[in-house]
Amino acid sequence: MSDDKPTTEKLEDPSFEVIETDHQRQVRHKGVYLLPNLFTTGALFAGFYAIVAAMNAQFDNAAIGIVVAGVLDGLDGGVARLTNTQSKFGAEYDSLSDCVAFGVAPGLVAYAWALTDLGKLGWVAAFIYVACAALRLARFNVQAETSDKRFFIGLPSPSGAGLVATLVWLGASRGLDGNDISWLVAFITAATGLLMVSSVRYQSFKEFHIGRVPVRALLGVIVAFAIVVLDPPLVLAAVAVIYIGSGVVLDVVRRFRERKKKVTD
Secondary structure (H helix, E strand, C coil): CCCCCCCCCCCCCCCCCCEEEECCCCEEEECCCHHHHHHHHHHHHHHHHHHHHHHCCCHHHHHHHHHHHHHHHHHHHHHHHHCCCCCHHHHHHHHHHHHHHHHHHHHHHHHHHHHHHHCHHHHHHHHHHHHHHHHHHHHHHHHCCCCCCCEEECCCHHHHHHHHHHHHHHHHHCCCCHHHHHHHHHHHHHHHHHHHCCCCEEECCCCCCCCCCCHHHHHHHHHHHHHHHHCHHHHHHHHHHHHHHHHHHHHHHHHHHHHHHHHHC
């Protein structure tokens, strides 16, 4: 006879379910928060739509899809903080969505619009962008707990995607054939990717919270919307260039001052 005793250990539920543990309070939460993850799913869908649109040579729509993904990505974090529904699952899901919407989609859209005639150099430039976006997101996840919340180290992937997308949108809306400026697009795409994995600091604006604001602030938002509506691709491209360029200039100035201070000390 066997001495084995029947086990009473409860087997894990093999169904598709998420269970998270809050280690600070030792509380287990089953399921996921719906509202912020809906925004994340919307951003993922917009990125996927951009890829499909680029495959069908609808470059205006592809660029708009990436811009919409950027708006939704900005909303999901804000909604999670406002409703106190942050979770590890949401953070991981957001990163995977960002990799598609702000990594793969812009790289493929830029390649389909302007880089095909460059052959291997074209897809290498696009791949540099995609790979750097993935590395940027991985580094952000690792450093999220210890980094200064006021700044991003390296260009944020939504901003990089915004520059590439608005460049394509601006050219396509003017009837420009991307292959006529393929070298410029290749340089901008690859350089944007390298900025994402650089040590250049960019303002995160996370210190600004949504709440009661002066009426003049609301008026400023209305004026900003009106300016964007005048020529969305041109205005958004200009905003992206200013943000990215200002980060580089301010970082150079900061490094120069630090070096000068060390010399004087």
